[in-house]
Amino acid sequence: xxxxxxxxxxxxxxxxxxxxxxxxxxxxxxxxxxxxxxxxxxxxxxxxxxxxxxxxxxxxxxxxxxxxxxxxxxxxxxxxxxxxxxxxxxxxxxxxxxxxxxxxxxxxxxxxxxxxxxxxxxxxxxxxxxxxxxxxxxxxxxxxxxxxxxxxxxxxxxxxxxxxxxxxxxxxxxxxxxxxxxxxxxxxxxxxxxxxxxxxxxxxxxxxxxxxxxxxxxxxxxxxxxxxxxxxxxxxxxxxxxxxxxxxxxxxxxxxxxxxxxxxxxxxxxxxxxxxxxxxxxxxxxxxxxxxxxxxxxxxxxxxxxxxxxxxxxxxxxxxxxxxxxxxxxxxxxxxxxxxxxxxxxxxxxxx
Amino acid sequence: xxxxxxxxxxxxxxxxxxxxxxxxxxxxxxxxxxxxxxxxxxxxxxxxxxxxxxxxxxxxxxxxxxxxxxxxxxxxxxxxxxxxxxxxxxxxxxxxxxxxxxxxxxxxxxxxxxxxxxxxxxxxxxxxxxxxxxxxxxxxxxxxxxxxxxxxxxxxxxxxxxxxxxxxxxxxxxxxxxxxxxxxxxxxxxxxxxxxxxxxxxxxxxxxxxxxxxxxxxxxxxxxxxxxxxxxxxxxxxxxxxxxxxxxxxxxxxxxxxxxxxxxxxxxxxxxxxxxxxxxxxxxxxxxxxxxxxxxxxxxxxxxxxxxxxxxxxxxxxxxxxxxxxxxxxxxxxxxxxxxxxxxxxxxxxxx
Numbered sequence: 001x002x003x004x005x006x007x008x009x010x011x012x013x014x015x016x017x018x019x020x021x022x023x024x025x026x027x028x029x030x031x032x033x034x035x036x037x038x039x040x041x042x043x044x045x046x047x048x049x050x051x052x053x054x055x056x057x058x059x060x061x062x063x064x065x066x067x068x069x070x071x072x073x074x075x076x077x078x079x080x081x082x083x084x085x086x087x088x089x090x091x092x093x094x095x096x097x098x099x100x101x102x103x104x105x106x107x108x109x110x111x112x113x114x115x116x117x118x119x120x121x122x123x124x125x126x127x128x129x130x131x132x133x134x135x136x137x138x139x140x141x142x143x144x145x146x147x148x149x150x151x152x153x154x155x156x157x158x159x160x161x162x163x164x165x166x167x168x169x170x171x172x173x174x175x176x177x178x179x180x181x182x183x184x185x186x187x188x189x190x191x192x193x194x195x196x197x198x199x200x201x202x203x204x205x206x207x208x209x210x211x212x213x214x215x216x217x218x219x220x221x222x223x224x225x226x227x228x229x230x231x232x233x234x235x236x237x238x239x240x241x242x243x244x245x246x247x248x249x250x251x252x253x254x255x256x257x258x259x260x261x262x263x264x265x266x267x268x269x270x271x272x273x274x275x276x277x278x279x280x281x282x283x284x285x286x287x288x289x290x291x292x293x294x295x296x297x298x299x300x301x302x303x304x305x306x307x308x309x310x311x312x313x314x315x316x317x318x319x320x321x322x323x324x325x326x327x328x329x330x331x332x333x334x335x336x337x338x339x340x341x342x343x344x345x346x347x348x349x350x351x352x
Numbered sequence: 353x354x355x356x357x358x359x360x361x362x363x364x365x366x367x368x369x370x371x372x373x374x375x376x377x378x379x380x381x382x383x384x385x386x387x388x389x390x391x392x393x394x395x396x397x398x399x400x401x402x403x404x405x406x407x408x409x410x411x412x413x414x415x416x417x418x419x420x421x422x423x424x425x426x427x428x429x430x431x432x433x434x435x436x437x438x439x440x441x442x443x444x445x446x447x448x449x450x451x452x453x454x455x456x457x458x459x460x461x462x463x464x465x466x467x468x469x470x471x472x473x474x475x476x477x478x479x480x481x482x483x484x485x486x487x488x489x490x491x492x493x494x495x496x497x498x499x500x501x502x503x504x505x506x507x508x509x510x511x512x513x514x515x516x517x518x519x520x521x522x523x524x525x526x527x528x529x530x531x532x533x534x535x536x537x538x539x540x541x542x543x544x545x546x547x548x549x550x551x552x553x554x555x556x557x558x559x560x561x562x563x564x565x566x567x568x569x570x571x572x573x574x575x576x577x578x579x580x581x582x583x584x585x586x587x588x589x590x591x592x593x594x595x596x597x598x599x600x601x602x603x604x605x606x607x608x609x610x611x612x613x614x615x616x617x618x619x620x621x622x623x624x625x626x627x628x629x630x631x632x633x634x635x636x637x638x639x640x641x642x643x644x645x646x647x648x649x650x651x652x653x654x655x656x657x658x659x660x661x662x663x664x665x666x667x668x669x670x671x672x673x674x675x676x677x678x679x680x681x682x683x684x685x686x687x688x689x690x691x692x693x694x695x696x697x698x699x700x701x702x703x704x
Contacts, residue, residue, distance in 0.1 A: 184614035214615025262536035263566025290652035300642035
């Protein structure tokens with residue numbers, strides 16, 4: 001099996017490592033910036049300086065270059081790839097890439113992995129273990145080549161899931177790209193509101209909501225641009241929803257029903273994900289080294305998994321609140337364990 | 353010292369406990385719903401059924417009823433309070449409460465504490481330790497009474513901070529109320545986009561951004577209404593910012609500068625808070641009981657404090673990414689410790 005990896009960063013490098021170690025594939029890499037390091041790290045067997053040599057006789061080609069370079073490189077790869085070579089990409093938006101590329105060899109792809117770092121130095125063979133890898137085949141896609149790609153991804157540890165490109169982009173726009181835009185808007189508003197004021201008591205809701213604000217500017221500006229259409233629609237939807245809230249406020253309407261609907265919607269979205277409802281526990285703790293360990297150890301020893309966790313220090317950093325999400329059936333036991341440690345704790349009735 | 357607490361829930365009950373234990377105050381409580389439980393818990397010395405008996409000879413009155421009942425109860429309290437009694441409230445919006453109440457005895461207040469639970473059963477004497485307690489005096493406020501309230505709050509463990517009511521509401525609207533609205537909007541958008549689709553791979557950015565979606569509907573609809581004006585302005589600002597992004601996307605403008613500005617703004621907002629820059633570490637970990645404990649223990653033993661933490665499981669819940677924020681000067685050491693545990697980890701160059 002010969003695999004060509006075009007663009008050997010975190011994703012491309014991890015594809016190479018996994019393909020080598022799990023499939024015994026021969027991996028060729030093309031990347032003027034990192035091919036040498038990729039060779040040193042064992043991510044590829046061979047560094048090629050041109051696409052034609054990398055693609056010669058290849059069974060599969062994975063194009064993992066930055067999104068702004070993707071369309072051009074993808075066309076170059078399709079131009080030199082053999083008849084029997086499946087070609088995929090790893091871009092985070094699919095509509096613009098897939099439309100107009102009705103090539104039987106091409107399947108758009110998007111692995112949901114690797115957000116924690118960038119660069120081939122962080123590549124690892126197990127990056128895709130258990131990760132969803134979206135594929136966006138079209139009616140032009142060759143069934144044989146699609147199946148080969150699917151098997152390749154399974155062998156890399158991923159879980160391929162087919163989706164049409166429109167739905168993929170719409171989903172990513174709302175669950176990933178819009179949150180990033182809103183985080184930026186929020187810090188912009190706060191920076192404006194606080195101009196000249198004393199440092200604010202930034203609460204946990206602000207910290208959580210802005211955690212991704214300003215993430216990796218070159219990467220994210222490329223992602224916004226690549227998913228321009230679907231993100232634009234998501235923005236229109238968000239603007240309309242905010243205007244509605246604005247009107248309701250002005251009219252003095254009660255927003256309790258709206259708030260309750262949001263609780264149900266979030267619960268439904270996250271329940272699907274974990275296969276069951278979660279309960280949020282909130283514990284007040286002194287903010288010192290070791291406290292999180294005490295909490296996590298107590299639950300861990302009892303076999304209770306912490307599905308999600310957020311720690312919010314108080315303003316002066318002496319006290320804090322830890323929010324923990326655990327399975328509903330384990331909530332009572334978890335509350336008891338936290339209480340035994342001497343920390344005030346309560347379960348937040350409603351969910352996740 | 354006689355303190356009257358009107359509304360004995362989490363906040364009122366904690367005021368009572370702290371005033372009794374730390375000041376030896378005699379605390380009278382008025383609350384048809386919870387005065388009996390408050391007596392049992394030792395939050396008050398005496399349960400009164402009418403305001404006049406509670407306020408007789410009182411040195412200070414703390415009105416801690418739900419925001420929608422606040423204006424009426426506050427006026428009732430001011431009507432029966434003595435000339436020499438300082439009266440304060442704990443509402444989360446101040447402009448509407450303070451305007452038109454030019455009474456020398458009244459000082460608007462807002463403690464930033466108690467978000468983790470509700471009800472007198474969760475009241476505790478140390479709830480306010482280290483917590484900012486905003487006070488919004490006006491030119492009508494008596495200096496002597498303001499000073500008495502200030503000393504009382506310090507004795508309760510809080511850190512009083514004076515702010516004008518307009519600035520208070522503007523700040524709370526942007527750092528607290530707007531994040532809640534945006535979280536609701538985000539889950540609404542996602543619920544719409546996903547209608548009929550398979551469960552999405554909800555990413556960590558979505559989880560973080562929607563953590564407070566649908567929080568306590570009766571409480572939060574009251575908070576939105578109470579801070580209607582300032583929240584309306586914050587919404588206008590957010591809508592304008594989103595439209596700008598929408599236009600930039602349509603025009604094909606590069607959003608990298610905008611993204612980078614958000615990174616600087618968030619860093620500035622959070623640096624102020626911790627007195628120094630933080631570095632985000634991201635570690636890939638198996639999602640099983642004990643992992644968070646291992647991480648937190650390793651850092652805790654080395655004396656490294658985790659300022660903030662977020663845990664995002666992967667789609668199938670077998671693997672996850674832990675984000676940790678630590679002081680810049682401790683980041684290298686922290687990375688080494690996490691790596692020693694066998695978890696891939698990287699520091700996210702830029703900050704917080």
